[in-house]
Amino acid sequence: MSLGNLIFIIFGGIVPLAYIAYIIASKKASVWENQNTPIHSRPYMYGWFVVVVMAIPSMMVAVVAGFLHVTGVYSVSPFVLVAACVVLVALGFAFGLKKISPDFRARNKVENVIKWFLITASLVSILTTVGIVLSILFEALRFFDAVGFWNFITGTKWNPDTAFLSGAGRGGEQAADPEFGAVPIFAGTFMITFIAMCVAVPIGLFSAVYLAEYATPKFRKIIKPLLEVLAGIPTVVYGFFAAITVSPLVVKVATFLRLEADYTNALSPGIVMGIMIIPLMSSLSDDVINAVPSSLREGSLALGTTVAETTKKVILPAALPGIVSAFLLSVSRAIGETMIVVMAAGLRPNLTANPLEGMTTVTVRIVDALTGDQSFDSLETLSAFGLGFVLLILTLFLNVISIIIVRKFREKYE
């Protein structure tokens, strides 16, 4: 029997025992209450107190044992584990029953435990961040060790295929060294992000201004959910749409204009990504425009300006920090977007300024390196973590700046 199953059995065994203990302890407390002895807490709180001292130590032991087992540090024998848990449960139950008395402050003790549970839960989000940073950092360091950080950041040739051959045991004298110069990949990422922003920023901003300054409440109520539908469409669907419908369309238009375009051109994922980002841009801008105090708006309108003049000269300058923050968040979203580019952009790194040629992005290379057949230690697999590291730093930077800017903005007007 595996340790995992055993831990489930222990948990399953503790639950009915805890229920019995709860009933015994709360009965004991209600007996005091019926005898008109003043008790500090409600009877059920005494029940909970006994449950807590009985169940938590043994559960923690079981969890720690399981953790040590899966991480391979130490495997405790099942017999010892079960024995330890039984002893802890028995001791906890005896201790709890002995401890409770009419003037025992059961409620305060139980609430303290609840508070610690809540703190632990909020630490999970911190652990997630730490986990992301560490898991990427470790593998990325191994990669930079082999390739050299400087070569990675400034190299213009990306040729990981030979790493794949040596990973498959077919590397030899004649195989050239693999090259991991990421500049073409970053160039592709920024090109597609730039195209997406060219679509999303004007449309998103103008939509937000219209919704905030011109639209009647009724119109707003219909249009806003429709825009949210755009945000709710899964990115894999956008990717399919970009690859099947938009790309051929772009190629057709380009041929009509006597230009040459690849089917994996950067323009179509860029446009579709821009459309995906419109709701993000417009709802964030809409929020900040609405957060500008109406005294500013009314003051300006009272001087006889038109709505357009008020918006351009008063509202937008006041909302600028918020709009910049919305822009940064949108950029961060575009850089990290995966499925659209995986399905519609190219696989081949290509250093060019022509959006009609195929180019690849950071996220495409990550997916490509990690869904292939290479062993986990091959240099190409590690390159995914190297790229992931850069992606993490980039988006972290953009996100934190935008969070700080928008907080400053809110503090100013609230």
Add this chain to the structure above:
Amino acid sequence: MSSLIESSQANKRRYRAEKRFKFYGLVALLISLGFLFFFFADIIRNGYTAFRQTEIKAEVTYTKETIEIPPLAVNEEVRDFVSRGFMRMIPSQVENNPDLLGKTISQWIVANDDVDQYVKGQPNSLSSSDMKKIDTLKNEGKIKLVFNKYFFINGDSKLPEISGIFSAAVGTLYVIILTILFSVPIGVMSAIYLEEYAPDNMFTRTIEVNINNLAAIPSILFGLLGLAVFINFFGVPRSSALAGGLTLSLMTLPVIIISTRASLQAVPDSIRHAALAVGASKWQMIWHHILPVSIPGILTGTILGVARAMGETAPLLLVGMMAYIPEAPDSFTDAATVLPAQIYAWASSSQRAYVERTSAAIIVLLAILLTLNAAAIWLRNRNEKKW
């Protein structure tokens, strides 16, 4: 006098600018909505045909010989047009039902993908002589289009005509159950801590910035985390619903925390003060008074988070959930796939018949997601309480 004329001209210019500005805003909105319309029209146009399937009337002979060589079971006239998926089933059918042996039965059989595409008037690789044969069959009434039930009850297949979304749908169900199980309790608990307990200090502010940042981190990085931590470090089976569910719940967590905090914030302080004033403890106040009134808000956030998790693909690709899975998974640790990953896998296939299946799977996915989103919006509007 002249200055008055000048100013009235200047005003005209100003009002024209005003109109232009308003017009730009309207155009921006119309572009978004136009795209939305075009997008849905395109997907439905590509996909609606997959809900119907061509069937052919064939004479099927069940003998010892045809069990050895299944194609011989089907009469020669239509042999090249029926799905190989049906022929594969012949031996097991006889095994389950020995009475069939030695009989010839005339029955409707699923046609192969080329015939199916031809009947639906789409590009295919049939020769012109085959096309003529099919036209004659059609005139004889031996070919018909029926509701494509296999699309809903079959798993993935290398044969487009019998491939379906069932195993992917079951995989999605498993992953979503796990996501809800992990992320909702932890998310609600951390929101309660941050909103009701946490003192305003460096530590709390760090957690807050951290959660906002997590909500904006690219989903693919969660996939890297899942791969490095859950699969390589903790040894969770690759491609399993467990690996996917854990990864997605970390991704959904910030969404749930943020929306729960918003709905806790919306509860006025007078309720807190009233509860504390009659002797409730902090937790009693939260459990008896704050949580019950903020449940609609929490539910809205949860639905939105789940809808997002349901459409997510990138992190799941990295934990291996795009494998070819013809059978629905039996447990949380079996290899599984999810609807978006199935869409991705079909979209990468070169066979034309998969395009309509991909679009049909997208229609199903979008229908689920839009229903969820509509439910969330309905819930939010219904419970928009003004205190």
